[in-house]
Amino acid sequence: MVVAWSHSVQCTILYRICSPFLLGLVLELLLAAGRPHIPSQWSCRGQVEMQSLRRLQAQVGRLMEHDHLPAIIVEGDKASINFARFLFEDTCLGARWTMELLVAELAMKNSEVGNNGSSWAAALAADGDIHDPFTVFFRVEAPRMLLFHELLWGTGTAWASVSAGGWSTFALMARLSRSFQTYLTKQGKAASEALEALLRLQPTKARHHMAERAPAVLSTAQAFLQAANLSEPWAHRAAATAAAEKLVRSWSRAALNVGLPPWQLVAALLLDAQAPHFWHLLDEVLLPDAVRICIPQVLGMQSSSRCSANHCTKLWGLDQAQPVHAQRNHSAVGDLAVFRVESKRDLLNDNIRSECNISCPQAVVGLLGKVSEMFRDQVVPGTAFTYVDVGAALGECMMSAAFLLPAGRLHGIAFEALPNWASRMRETLRINGIFASGLPNKTRVLVRSVALGRGKSKVLGTAGGWGFHMELGGRPITLRGSSLDTEMARMGIAWVDLLHVFVANAEPAVVEGARQLLKENRVGCALVQTYLRKDLTAPVVRMLRSSGYKVSNYSFAIPEHSFRLLAASPAKALALSGGAVCDQRFFQWWLRRRHDLKQASSRA
Incomplete structure (x- = not known):
């Protein structure tokens, strides 16, 4: 009789009579019955x-x-x-x-x-x-x-x-x-x-x-x-x-x-x-429109047997996806996370649905892991870590950050030009217990559906398998545009600890639109990912250096595409910290300084 009830009735009754552990077990059985x-x-x-x-x-x-x-x-x-x-x-x-x-x-x-x-x-x-x-x-x-x-x-x-x-x-x-x-x-x-x-x-x-x-x-x-x-x-x-x-x-x-x-x-x-x-x-x-991913397994970390056993579980509809994490009342992402995808086949959606993989550069994951270690070892004060991801796609990097950083330490802002991808990202975050607004000690991620660039109000481009391209080559679409300087000022965010940019050939425009933040050295580490093209990398390097940043770069390859990752930190801050671009020593100094400035501002 139970499996014939509507899912809403099932959940209402189960919440009233079950312990959290038993509720989770029963929900798993109900979901299995519908597979x-x-x-x-x-x-x-x-x-x-x-x-x-x-x-x-x-x-x-x-x-x-x-x-x-x-x-x-x-x-x-x-x-x-x-x-x-x-x-x-x-x-x-x-x-x-x-x-x-x-x-x-x-x-x-x-x-x-x-x-x-x-x-x-x-x-x-x-x-x-x-x-x-x-x-x-x-x-x-x-x-x-x-x-x-x-x-x-x-x-x-x-x-x-x-x-x-x-x-x-x-x-x-x-x-x-x-x-x-x-x-x-x-x-x-x-x-x-x-x-x-x-x-x-x-x-x-x-x-x-x-x-x-x-x-x-x-x-x-x-x-x-x-x-x-x-x-x-x-x-x-x-x-x-x-x-x-x-x-x-x-x-x-x-x-x-x-x-x-x-x-x-x-x-x-x-x-x-x-x-x-x-x-x-x-x-x-x-097509399944949600997939349960064992994040540590994908990131090459040790995972529990339960996590590995449930990796790559396909889910159809929100009524299946939501109960999986219905009992999560803390703010950090667990080792098993549910990712929402679109009901279509393309590179990014099927990378999650078929490959059961999440696309986030190893450099970003590695840096987030090092910052997480500093927080856990209490090397830095208890300030939130502001991570801005431009070209966030379906939220793979932001979800990795929410998993890696301790509960309440992530303040994320995800920018995605395509409204349908931004909507899926919001659903992913909501299912996994992450909300745009909450108490100051909670993990928070805000998703903004806007095409960042030099600040134009409207941006013309093309939607493709890798997302929104500002170059015409297919069916043109017009999206709302803005600049990073404008958006950060609008949200009242003064400092960015980590900025990651990968926007399908529009990286120079995004960096130019962050000129004020960069000139005032309010970005601790900028990771700008571009295709291996001089017309993309050279302008980015020039703008970063002219804003007082030291730039290091290296190339790396993934199947079918080669990218260059440019890393930059303020030269003056590097001299004071004695660290290298975006390294752990630099971040220890950077986050302490941010904490001290915040304390001084509150006393004033």
Whole structure:
């Protein structure tokens, strides 16, 4: 009876009758009851190559919007050799089917530019043989090994559980559908004409009628998905997709029964104009929008067995995410934290959702760790540490700071230009017990949705996988703009202990907009992260030095991108402290001085 109640009723009753420990245990059981059952062919647990399987999942999810995703995974680097073997193995069918979809799309793309004589009719297997791109899907073997038998006409796993297994199957179907339609266009035939040709190929009225129904089936199934609320919990989303699934599977079985060839059936579900959106929407509806992360595990620190065991737990809807930390009444983040992500695939969202990683430079994490040690050892007075993160994305660095610094010592200000990312960050902080306003001894983080730069009131740019870019290159958007000097003055914040800036090529503008703070030496340590471009690093170095800062820099690399990190501290303060740029000795002096100035001001 309990699991049939609404979550709000459950929580109200449990709060009244349970101890905090028992409440947590019961909530875990309730959440587990609502999680999907994922069969072995999609979970692949216990596999020897589990690390490679997870990397394949994560890479595909993170690069879903990348034009060259198939080439990167199938033939891109050393990892591709490991990934390629999954194409011929049956130990983890989820991985095999992922590779099949990528290989088929790559074949399409190669045919687009290769001019190898392939015709649009051959792609539909008009002569009765199986041609590219479908050869890879219909090798002679047991039916259960076939992806489309699993998804469409067999008694395979429910679509909701397929998605919950972590594979990007439906997103790849959307890509394959787009590629198929593009391929046909470049071969001189529109997809609509190809569908008409497919109908003409059917020798009987029954087959013709069944193939003709495909667009209506997709349209109705899509309506079920469009009615789904992405803020609803798992059970509601699964029910919406189940209705769409039942309709498509019923049509697929009926089509096979009247003799429609399997590859033509699949072609019908990929060629319709609405097909790319249908498969994309199916993936979007089923994406988890919160992930529980074991922060010490991600940061390379020792973690408890409970923390490790619950790392990378996927959560659907706020009603699952919020109770996880409902009993947290202290202000520091625990070792297990819940991160909210968007219901879309891109580099940052899937870095958390699929990779179960949080993107925060090691230099920032290391510095925060050293400051935390000073607080814990009582080397510095009990003042709050003001950390300003410009380009805070989904809040990974701010959450790391809240975990590393002792309770009540963090005063964070996170600036994120994209309003939807800023909103997700606020939800993450709220779920984990961190609030913008509170008692002076509480950990506090304020999130500001504003595009920082030189101070313009409106900023024109482009939204992409890494966030907001002030350079036009896609669909333009206009956001509210400001400068760091203006925002700090507005909030009454005089001193910044640590300033971290990474804003996708707008770093010089942000530093210029902090000119007053820098000239008055009110920033203790500035960490400015840029791409390896002279037109970005040189202006930043020049402005920092002209403001009286000593600058040190070093380069570091992460997969696919290389960055430069510039570190700077006031030269006069360094001379007085006897320390180096942004090091522990400097911060001991800096924080004591800040404490003394605050005490003197209060006495005055």
